[in-house]
Amino acid sequence: MRIKIIYLSISFFIIALTLGFANMDDNSNKKTKEKQAELILDAPFDKVMAVLTHKRCINCHPAGDTPLQGEDSHLHNFDIVRGENDHGLSAYTCNTCHQSENNDYSGVPGAPHWALAPREMVWEGKSRIEIAQQMMDPKRNGGRTHEEIMEHLTEHELVLWAWDPGVDAEGEAREKPPVAKDEFIKAVKEWISDGAIIPSE
Amino acid sequence: MKVSFTINGKLKSVEVSDGNSPLLWAIRDGLDLKGTKFGCGKAACGACTIHVDGKAVRSCSFPTKYAEGKEITTIEGLSVDGRLHPVQQAWKEEVVPQCGYCQPGFMMATAAMLKEIPNPTDDDIDNNIINVCRCATYYRMRKAIHKAAALNSQNS
Numbered sequence: 527m528r529i530k531i532i533y534l535s536i537s538f539f540i541i542a543l544t545l546g547f548a549n550m551d552d553n554s555n556k557k558t559k560e561k562q563a564e565l566i567l568d569a570p571f572d573k574v575m576a577v578l579t580h581k582r583c584i585n586c587h588p589a590g591d592t593p594l595q596g597e598d599s600h601l602h603n604f605d606i607v608r609g610e611n612d613h614g615l616s617a618y619t620c621n622t623c624h625q626s627e628n629n630d631y632s633g634v635p636g637a638p639h640w641a642l643a644p645r646e647m648v649w650e651g652k653s654r655i656e657i658a659q660q661m662m663d664p665k666r667n668g669g670r671t672h673e674e675i676m677e678h679l680t681e682h683e684l685v686l687w688a689w690d691p692g693v694d695a696e697g698e699a700r701e702k703p704p705v706a707k708d709e710f711i712k713a714v715k716e717w718i719s720d721g722a723i724i725p726s727e
Numbered sequence: 728m729k730v731s732f733t734i735n736g737k738l739k740s741v742e743v744s745d746g747n748s749p750l751l752w753a754i755r756d757g758l759d760l761k762g763t764k765f766g767c768g769k770a771a772c773g774a775c776t777i778h779v780d781g782k783a784v785r786s787c788s789f790p791t792k793y794a795e796g797k798e799i800t801t802i803e804g805l806s807v808d809g810r811l812h813p814v815q816q817a818w819k820e821e822v823v824p825q826c827g828y829c830q831p832g833f834m835m836a837t838a839a840m841l842k843e844i845p846n847p848t849d850d851d852i853d854n855n856i857i858n859v860c861r862c863a864t865y866y867r868m869r870k871a872i873h874k875a876a877a878l879n880s881q882n883s
Contacts (some may be wrong), residue, residue, distance in 0.1 A: 604773060604857045617840035617855040623770035625793060628864035631749050632769045695769040713800045 571725060573713035575654035577698035577703040587649035593642055594650070597699045597701055602615055612642040628692030638688035644668070676718045680711045732794040734758065735804025745791030748770045753808060754801060755789045762802035762831050773858030776832040777801050783839035802831035813882065814838045819877035825862035833858050837872050846876050
């Protein structure tokens with residue numbers, strides 16, 4: 527009987543020790559990941575790309591001709607298509623439903639110039655390096671200079687809508703990009719002013 | 728706030744406590760024009776389709792304040808001088824409606840489409856008329872849309 531109690535005590539001690547180490551390991555991993563995230567988000571390029579690869583941007587830079595919508599980036603309901611000028615079809619445009627500001631009554635998002643990004647500006651499915659290369663390439667960015675890209679990213683109402691995305695039809699707030707607006711604007715300016723260098727990954 | 732606009736050819740004003748409230752409410756409750764229907768309330772079904780400056784708009788998602796100074800047309804204003812609009816005539820001849828609830832929205836969407844695409848193909852119809860009909864009158868609507876296009880070209 528006494529031996530059994532000793533065995534049991536030793537077993538409990540070993541289990542507790544293991545759990546303790548496992549927990550320490552988890553905590554340590556978490557801290558390392560947080561540290562890595564901090565490091566990653568410290569570089570202007572990384573901050574910029576953390577925003578541009580977020581669903582608030584990607585949903586309107588889809589790989590196909592149909593916009594994406596929602597937090598799960600599903601294909602836009604009712605087979606909505608981009609049309610010839612990226613504003614929808616001639617009798618059914620984006621503005622049939624989307625106006626120049628969010629509508630909290632219907633949950634329909636809105637901002638000035640609501641439209642899909644042109645086909646040559648597809649971001650869905652691309653790496654952040656590919657997106658950056660494409661964005662800074664005048665052949666694929668509508669002939670924009672670095673300064674014009676900076677202006678577009680930091681001043682265009684449709685881009686800045688990402689930080690004021692309103693609520694959905696259920697009244698749930700849409701997710702904002704992972705970097706604050708002011709921080710993003712600062713990062714864009716720093717990155718482009720420093721030559722818009724695209725790192726290799 | 729007071730919002731003034733022309734609706735079905737008449738200058739009207741509505742008083743709304745919130746300028747963002749849907750124009751549909753002002754039309755139905757403020758102006759007592761009940762032809763435009765509330766369907767889903769999230770700009771998906773199209774039952775509330777009206778024309779704003781000639782373009783189809785989902786009025787459940789259109790802030791009343793945006794109507795200021797605009798030309799609004801609802802189903803009540805589609806006919807002119809007591810003559811049915813070709814879309815209404817075609818709808819009648821093809822006996823399109825079943826329950827009828829969604830039909831004003833479809834007719835307004837169709838009338839707007841025919842201005843842009845006078846002779847729509849089946850694909851044009853499928854792509855541009857994406858309202859929802861729970862009675863599934865789509866087949867009869869397609870026939871009526873082609874008939875309306877033909878009536879339009881006869882009239883012109």
